[in-house]
Amino acid sequence: MIQWDMMTRYIVDLIDILIVSYIIYRMLVLLRGTRAVQLLQGVFVLIIFWLVSKFMHLSTVRWLIQNLFSVGLLAVIIIFQPELRKALEQLGRGGIFFNRRRQFQHKLVTRITTEISKAAAHLSKRQIGALIVIERETGLSDYIETGILLEARLTSELLKNIFLPNTPLHDGAVIIRDGQIMAAGCYLPLSENPFISKELGTRHRAGLGLSEISDAVIVIVSEETGTISVVTHGRIERGFTEEQLNLRLLRELKKPAKNRNRLGTFLLRKEKEGTADE
Structure with a gap:
């Protein structure tokens, strides 16, 4: 009987640990690519300093860090209010526990x-530069x-008009989320x-910069040559036609997350020898 109670307790503790671990993992996925990442890095640095001060008996430093933690909680709520609101919205939709938000329908x-x-393809023929980001x-x-x-609803006509030269929004990137153009004229990290x-x-450096810190798919049209490029995971593939670009994007958005990079590159090389992969 005692052994059975101990086994039950171990199972409950294991389930408890797994649930907490999964919640932490989903929160980290949610925060990845946002300003909150820098906040977490700062918190880890403070924790290290606190551990060092405790080990070396630096009472003043430890007191200072403890007070920073107590006051910092209110500051975090104020500064990162948009991220917290987004997390609560996803919690209400089940988006933290079940990754449904980026499961695109066919x-x-x-x-x-x-x-x-x-x-x-239209912009490429006219050598009009473009930077299009698909959020995942x-x-x-x-x-x-x-x-x-x-x-706004995503249409090719709207994209063409956004990137027309000498228009207010032609500089910067267009970001697409769930079939909507969320914003235009956006600045990306180089x-x-x-x-x-x-x-x-x-444009290419901005697309590469964003792909290095996120899983976004970026389409770039060169203003100098009209070349169409696709950027994913810090890698750029160039020289697409309209049909090839359509197939590449279909493959990238449909395939499982674990196989996005290697499988997509392998199939693309087999299918299209003219694409240069840098």
């Missing part, structure tokens, strides 16, 4: 890829806030990779 994926491919699991709200909020080809301009 019809939606087809519409997204078709509209983007048509617009990219990593939240891009921080970058959406840097642009002009649209929340990649600091020293091995990027010198022939790539600011």
Whole structure:
């Protein structure tokens, strides 16, 4: 009887640990790619300092850090109010525990890829530069806030008009979420990779920079050459036609998250020899 009670207790403790671990994991996924990542890094640094001060008996430093933690909770609520609101909204939809938000339906994926491919081909023929971002699991709200909020239905005609030269929104990136153009004229972080080809301009560096910190799919049209490129996971593939771009985006948005990078690159190389992968 005692052994049975102990076994039951172990099972309950294991379930408890697994539930807490999964909640922490989903929260980290939710915060990835937002300003809260820097906050977590700062918290870890303070915890390390607190442990060192406790080990070395630095009472003043320990007192200071403990007071920072007590006051910092209110500051976090004020500063990161948008992220907290987003987390509560996803909790209400089950988005923290069940990853449903980025599970695109077949019809939606087809519409997204078709509209983007048509617009990219049109802009490519006229050598009009474009930077189009498709949000997936990593939240891009921080970058959406840097642009002009649209929340408009995604159409190729709207994309063409946004990137027309000398229009208010042609500079910067368009960010797409769930088949909607959330914002235009958005600023993206530039990649600091020293091995990027010198022939790539600011649009390509911005696309690479965002892909290095998120799982977004980025479509770039070069203003100088009209070349269409796709950027994922810090890698750029160039030289797409409209049909090839449509197939590439379909494959990228439909396949499982674990196999997105390697499988997509392998199939693309087999299917299209003319694409240069940098």
